[in-house]
Amino acid sequence: MQLKHFLAATTAFLAISQPTLAYHVKRSNHAMLTLPPAFPGQGPLPTVAQVQSSSAGNDTLPLVNIQGDILVGMKKQKELFVFFHINNATAFKSVLKTYAATNITSISTLLSAPSAQPLAFVNLAFSQAGMTALGVTDDIGDSVFTAGQFSDASALGDDTSNWESAFQGTNIDGVFLIGSDEDTITAQYQADLETKLGDAWTVVYNLTSSVRPDDEAGHEHFGYLDGISNPTITGFGDALPGQSVVDPGIILANRTGDPVSSRPSWALDGSFLVFRKLKQLVPEFNKWTLDNAIQNSAGNLTTEEGATLLGARMFGRWKSGAPIDLSPDADNSTLGTDPELNNNFNYIHTGSDLTTDESRCPFSAHVRKTNPRDLEAQGLLTDLNHAIRAGTPYGPEVTDAESSSNTTQTDRGLAFVEYQSVISNGFRTQQLIWANNANFPFNKSESIGLDPVIGQGTRITYGLSETNYSESYSVTQFVVSNGGEYFFSPSITALVETFAA
Ligand code: HEM
Numbered sequence: 001m002q003l004k005h006f007l008a009a010t011t012a013f014l015a016i017s018q019p020t021l022a023y024h025v026k027r028s029n030h031a032m033l034t035l036p037p038a039f040p041g042q043g044p045l046p047t048v049a050q051v052q053s054s055s056a057g058n059d060t061l062p063l064v065n066i067q068g069d070i071l072v073g074m075k076k077q078k079e080l081f082v083f084f085h086i087n088n089a090t091a092f093k094s095v096l097k098t099y100a101a102t103n104i105t106s107i108s109t110l111l112s113a114p115s116a117q118p119l120a121f122v123n124l125a126f127s128q129a130g131m132t133a134l135g136v137t138d139d140i141g142d143s144v145f146t147a148g149q150f151s152d153a154s155a156l157g158d159d160t161s162n163w164e165s166a167f168q169g170t171n172i173d174g175v176f177l178i179g180s181d182e183d184t185i186t187a188q189y190q191a192d193l194e195t196k197l198g199d200a201w202t203v204v205y206n207l208t209s210s211v212r213p214d215d216e217a218g219h220e221h222f223g224y225l226d227g228i229s230n231p232t233i234t235g236f237g238d239a240l241p242g243q244s245v246v247d248p249g250i251i252l253a254n255r256t257g258d259p260v261s262s263r264p265s266w267a268l269d270g271s272f273l274v275f276r277k278l279k280q281l282v283p284e285f286n287k288w289t290l291d292n293a294i295q296n297s298a299g300n301l302t303t304e305e306g307a308t309l310l311g312a313r314m315f316g317r318w319k320s321g322a323p324i325d326l327s328p329d330a331d332n333s334t335l336g337t338d339p340e341l342n343n344n345f346n347y348i349h350t351g352s353d354l355t356t357d358e359s360r361c362p363f364s365a366h367v368r369k370t371n372p373r374d375l376e377a378q379g380l381l382t383d384l385n386h387a388i389r390a391g392t393p394y395g396p397e398v399t400d401a402e403s404s405s406n407t408t409q410t411d412r413g414l415a416f417v418e419y420q421s422v423i424s425n426g427f428r429t430q431q432l433i434w435a436n437n438a439n440f441p442f443n444k445s446e447s448i449g450l451d452p453v454i455g456q457g458t459r460i461t462y463g464l465s466e467t468n469y470s471e472s473y474s475v476t477q478f479v480v481s482n483g484g485e486y487f488f489s490p491s492i493t494a495l496v497e498t499f500a501a
Pocket residue numbers: 220221222224225226227228229230278279280315317366367368370371389413414416427428430431435453454479
């Protein structure tokens with residue numbers, strides 16, 4: 001056969017038999033998987049060598065064995081969540097056995113040189129229902145995980161009539177997370193899974209998320225820069241100024257610092273993945289901040305400026321990411337986008353009374369509710385409640401018609417993902433014990449109210465006014481939970497040796 005015929009035949013063969021030809025094409029000059037620090041405000045990632053030469057709380061982390069999204073997730077250009085039900089455990093396991101060994105992306109892959117990056121990363125996590133379906137029956141030691149998120153919905157303050165039907169009940173067995181720079185590539189990876197898994201599974205729900213365009217890259221749909229204040233774990237690179245450093249076991253099961261000591265051995269290096277589809281009502285948020293625009297102490301703000309200040313006080317950061325604790329009067333994008341500066345605060349200032357002073361940041365602000373840095377700095381809280389967020393926005397940009405009508409017409413929001421070793425300490429404390437609790441942070445002598453962004457219950461919030469902290473605000477609910485599930489993202493060895501066994 002002449003060479004050109006051979007090539008043509010080979011190409012045709014590949015095109016037919018391998019829908020995932022892309023697997024075999026490593027990226028060259030055109031990156032297909034952009035990794036941090038790809039977005040404003042994020043610090044650099046360590047190299048594999050740096051992590052391995054340090055001691056992660058005396059544990060040497062096997063980076064090749066830990067799913068990449070857990071520590072390197074943050075934001076992705078495109079991320080496809082494929083929620084599935086297992087129909088035939090035997091058939092599912094036989095595919096999983098090979099797939100997990102070869103195609104689940106580890107931390108070390110994500111930390112390796114760009115030329116060694118795959119076109120997409122693939123991670124995989126199971127719900128309790130999925131573990132049970134696969135015959136993994138050991139008690140993993142997390143009761144809210146075992147019960148599933150649907151049974152936790154009312155405790156979290158969700159109205160389950162807003163839940164996507166796919167999340168109601170315990171029908172979702174697992175989720176594949178596929179991240180890339182191109183929708184066409186995530187789609188190819190999904191198609192590959194469909195081909196490999198055939199009748200062994202049914203996809204019950206998909207969600208496509210993506211980084212927002214242009215200057216909004218890295219910002220969530222309300223407009224605020226997100227993903228800039230994750231904790232890190234001991235030994236995983238140098239901490240940024242002000243960044244929390246926690247024991248590996250706060251994030252990874254069975255590592256130093258994991259407060260649960262009775263886990264099965266296969267749980268080592270896995271992490272609980274809390275998924276929530278959080279719808280955001282952006283035009284409604286914009287209208288509310290305009291209608292309730294506040295004044296500063298000089299009394300010289302326009303309505304637009306007062307709305308911007310109110311929004312910043314609801315979040316605790318300006319849209320650029322600048323913390324209001326460091327820049328209370330005006331946004332400062334230099335401060336917001338510099339990872340050496342944008343975490344270096346803890347609400348403590350000389351001469352300021354921590355129980356009453358909300359001049360810089362309300363006690364109820366989203367970032368202060370979900371990470372009360374002053375309480376931790378004062379030794380009133382341990383570091384048990386930290387978790388790593390790795391969500392990405394979903395849905396299109398707000399249209400002119402939506403803006404001018406002040407009404408959301410198309411679904412958009414946050415595909416919220418958070419990793420921790422104990423769901424009740426991480427996500428559940430942040431949402432239920434803190435954001436939803438009108439009296440948190442404790443040790444304050446002002447009324448606080450709910451987190452004005454994510455608090456659920458009677459949405460009364462105080463402290464938003466810069467001139468009268470006792471003024472109460474009845475804040476419209478701009479973030480609506482459409483449901484979710486609690487998953488466990490096992491180590492790659494556990495996927496192969498336990499889940500696929
Ligand atoms: C649509 C819903 C949400 C939006 C728009 C949102 C937005 C933001 C923004 C803009 C920041 C500041 C950027 C940063 O610190 O990285 C932030 C921080 C944070 N959020 Fe959210 N968030 C949402 C839901 C949640 C939920 C459900 C939780 C947990 C229950 C949560 C926990 C946190 C935590 C822990 C921080 C870091 C605070 C700090 O360390 O200073 N967020 N969020």
